[in-house]
Amino acid sequence: MNRWNLPERYRGIPLLVFSSFLFAVMALCTRLLAGRLSPGQVASGRFLIGLVFLAIYFPALGRRPRYGRLSLWALRGIFGGSAVYLYFIAIDRMTVGPAVLLNACWPIYAAIIGWLFLRERVTGPLLAGLALTTLGAGLVMWSTMDGGASLSMGLGAWAGMGSAVLGGAAVVVVRALRHDTDSATVFFSFCLFGLLFSLPFAIQDWRPLGWDVVLPLLGVGLTSVAAQMTFTYAFGYVTAVAGGVATQLTPAFSWVMGALLLGEPVSPLAITGALICVGGVLWGTGVVGRMLAPASPSRPAA
Template identity: 65%
Template sequence: MKGFSVPERWRGLPLLMFSSFLFALMALFARMLSGRLSVGQVVCGRFAVGLVFLALYYPVMGHRPRFGRPLLWSLRGIFGGISVYLYFVCIDLVAVGPAVLLNACWPIYGAILGYYFLKEQVSGPLLGGLVLTTVGAGLVIWGTSMVTSSLSFGLGAWAGMFSAVFSGAAVVALRALRNDTDPATVFLSFCVFGLLFGLPFALADWRPLAADTVGLLLAVGLSSAVAQMIFTYAMGHVTTAMGGVGSQLTPVFSWLLGAVFLTEPVAPLALLGAALCILGVLWGTGLLRKLLAPAAVQP
């Protein structure tokens, strides 16, 4: 519409929301592989499909990778690969909803790292948001453990929390790269280093493949590839903190998908923790105050 313009920092939010749903689908498919394939195999499947996706993408689009800053490009892939492996460990040991929620706390860590390394402005309430998300994550762990008989829940919870830290670092590197690097080249780093990181774990615990597990691996890889490309593109239009806000629908979608398709138990205490986590991210990144603030009167 002529004369109507959307601020650049908001242009990526609709795409971030769509990518959140695709990331939730990826978590659901990964959970369906729990106990059937090793975590290393699922990680390698995700990144192998991503590389095939890029092998088709570049010729079709007529583009070539642009490696402007090799060190930063490598760090994005290394941090991302570690994060994904820990994330899939959490999904393997814990229900989908809590696992995704623990990983979704990355915006707080990303905002802190973005402040120190990218000089992105962080508001004072960030500390309050960090406290809320920490308390919320604790309630998620406590509530879910009350309805989970698995002795490995503790390991899964720690894996989920540390995956959030590495996710924050990976997104900060991604945000820095998006100033002069196209989304496909950034995604290429993620796939290359993620595959290299997961390969030793896959070979150490290789399990036979079947037609249905291969199909689920493809679903994990395709949903992840499309979601990551959309997310990477959108991050070129928002700050690290604002990008975290848009991704907070992923836990909501994941909880719903897990309850509907996997009949996973939903503990009320865990739901309270999830609400606190999301509230903490919204408050810490400043979006909640903007939504509640009265609209400015136009002259």
């Protein structure tokens, strides 16, 4: 056996970390559009760019969509599309930090739904890692709030929590689908049903388009394509809970980029939260346990 042949779960985690970074970039681009475009317009732009990408992707590779179980394929798009729309409402009504934090709670719901419908096993290290990363993400985002003020339970907060519930359901469906279809076809469902869901809201609250929104909107769409394709592919190797642990890095990435690009202050509390978040990821994915495990005795030469 090749010693570089990593177990499947260790193949998926690096991809999920990369997708978490891209999702953080997308959140920042979305925040730049707050007040200039409606959440429905931003969501529609994101899904439309994804469909354009797929219109090039499938013919270029000579492939056709492989739908698998059509009902699950449709559910993935319905859950995912509605989750994104609610997420964009949260970012529009709140600052990017608290909005990302509320959405980042989706692994909790994914774990519950995955256990109920897929009978996925939830281990102690995964739960501990999930708790640590959620705590770390919370500390990071709390440090960015003005004076430590609590979240008001307005429309933005409710939308953020709703996006977490629907996002958790969408991830579980992705996990169930990945054995019957491919990541591009799953992404096709996400973009198609997401556009159908968000377009009426975009038309209802249409705001004039100017050149000042082009670059941020392209940033939302392009990072979404890269992040979602990587995210969906990675879930062929990990459970919903294990993936949720890794993607808790998105709030930490959001804070780092906010500090570097938007001039947000860096506090000791934020640094502590980021370290806890990274430690939770390493613990939950088994990296720490593997490092602390005693080395296997070497066999004597024959």
